[in-house]
Amino acid sequence: MCTMSQRSSYKTKEIVGTRQIYRRVQKALQRLNENKETICPVNRNNLANTNIIEHSPLNLLHDRSDENDSSSICSQSSQNCDIQICPPIEIELISENIDEHMESTPPETLCTNPNENDDNLAIKLRSWATVGKVPHSSVTSLLGILHPLHPQLPLCSKTLLKTPVTLNTLPLDTGEYYHFGLTKTLHNLILDGARFDNNTILLSFNIDGLPLYRSTNTQIWPILCLTKSSSSIISPFPIGIFLGDSKPKPLDTYLKNFIEELSLLITNGLNLFDVTYKIKIHSFICDAPARAFIKCIKSHGGYSCCERCMESGDYVNGKVVYKGINATRRTDKSFVLQSDEDHHLGMSPLLKLSVGMVSQFPIDYLHNICLGVMRKLLHTWISGNLKVRLNSQLVTTLSQKLILIKLHIPTEINRKPRKLLNMFVKHVEQIYGIEYYVYNATLSFTCVRRYSVLWLFR
Incomplete structure (x- = not known):
């Protein structure tokens, strides 16, 4: 009696590619040819006339022979050898696995690469998590459920979303600043189908502080932007963000990247698809404390704090009162020249943008x-x-x-x-x-x- 070959251990997969099927059949045939002590050489002419293999190893998947056919093959080939041949167990095991797979899988999916399917699934999951603003904890839980079925998927949401490990932040005296960029966001808006009147993009900006926790002084100061000349509704988007324990200081460093990028866009415009978009500043929309901070002027409780007229207030009953009604109005030119020295605390970095420091700063x-x-x-x-x-x-x-x-x-x-x-x-x-x-x-x-x-x- 011949010794039966051991059962081959293959990983169970829902989808098996054509190349993998060829490899498994070829390995099984090599084992049959190498075990000469238990299986005699098979005549190719006799083997070609059987129902196991006609022209290629792939036909083994479709035309599976019965045990009687296998035994007849052994009997035919045994005429030329003295050794009794056992049934080809290796081929039967492969055929059983492949037949089970073909019954549960459509034929058009046999040639599909599972890695490509997992890559497409990862792209769809990344888009779903980003557009839907799904919490990272929920994404991680979903990946844990899908990973046994799709081993190529990562287990962590940060890996799926390709979250950068480090950020190139700009250190400040009171914290650190990260610049997202204005040009990149405008490019994406146009690629997403945003249209602007006369190819002119009017931008409004907002700068304000926001506390993160009640128990600490940690706060963020984002620089937000909103397009005003688009026919479609576009939500405000961040240009940069500061994180620290107090207001961003120095102010020049905080606004440096923002001013440099905006100055280039105003001068050269935004070129995309052979179209040049003009960039113009519409306004800076801030509350009174934020306006005083970025304009480097007296705060709203000072004697010369009025942003519309050159009137000095008087202290009456615990309040600063402005009694005059015909005071000289402030203008953009008078602000640049600092005609009212008591109103200014320094030179604002925004003067580099040639923006109207009075006319383009509306009172909220x-x-x-x-x-x-x-x-x-x-x-x-x-x-x-x-x-x-x-x-x-x-x-x-x-x-x-x-x-x-x-x-x-x-x-x-x-x-x-x-x-x-x-x-x-x-x-x-x-x-x-x-x-x-x-x-x-x-x-x-x-x-x-x-x-x-x-x-x-x-």
Whole structure:
């Protein structure tokens, strides 16, 4: 009796390529030819007439012979040798594995490379995680589920998303700054189908500070950009971001990369697909503290802090009051020449951009009107001097109007109107929402019409 060859151990795969099938069949045939002690040489002429192999090893996958056919082959070939031949177990094992694979796999997938499928899957997962803003922890969990079925996929979200290990940050005295770039983002917007009127891109910028934690002084100062001349809706995008324990200092270093890149774009334009786009600055939209910081001027509580007129304030009852109404107006030229020395603290780096330091720095409506003028009027009408204070009946009527408005406020707005008397019980940050709705509600009162400048804006 001949000794049976050991079972071949192949990794179980859902998809087996054509080249791998050829290799497995060729190795099995080599083992049969090498084991001369148990299997005699097979005549090629006899083998060619059998149902196992006709022209190529691949036909073994489709025309599997029965055990009787195999034994007949052995009997035919044994006429020329004295050794009894056992059934070709190696070929049967390969045939069984391949037949099972062919039953569960469509024929068109037999020649597909599994590595290519995994690469395509990785690209799709990367796009899904980026566009959907999926948390990295969720991506890592999904990769752990998919990895047994797709071994080529990474196990970590950082590897899938190709997150850089190190960043080339710019060190500052109070932290570090990273520059994303403006040109690259504008290129991507145009490639994604954004269209701009007359091939002119108007840009608005925002610079402001944002605390990250309540227990520490860690804060970020991003430089954001928004396109104004596009026919499609484009969300604001970051140009650079600063991380530190206080304001970015020195200011020149913080704005250096931003100013240099923007200056080149303004001078040379943006060239893409044989089209030159003109780059223009529309405005710098910042709140009062941020405007004072980047313009290097007195803060909003100073004596010469007014950004629209050259009027010096007086300190009255704990407040700085500007009594003049016909003061000289500030202009872009007077700002560059620093005609009012008390207004300036230094030379702003933004002067290198030839931007209008007065005309292109609008005063924000939210802080100046809603949270400034309107809030002071509310305090004066409800708890101010008796000469200007509203009586309790008018306050109650006004509160009822605010409650009626609440029924028509969309759910997306978190700060709903409430009674005026309740706003003084809450913290000052929680009463800011009322100023948005009280404007129209106050115009119906005769006393407000007579004594309030709000009637001028009806």
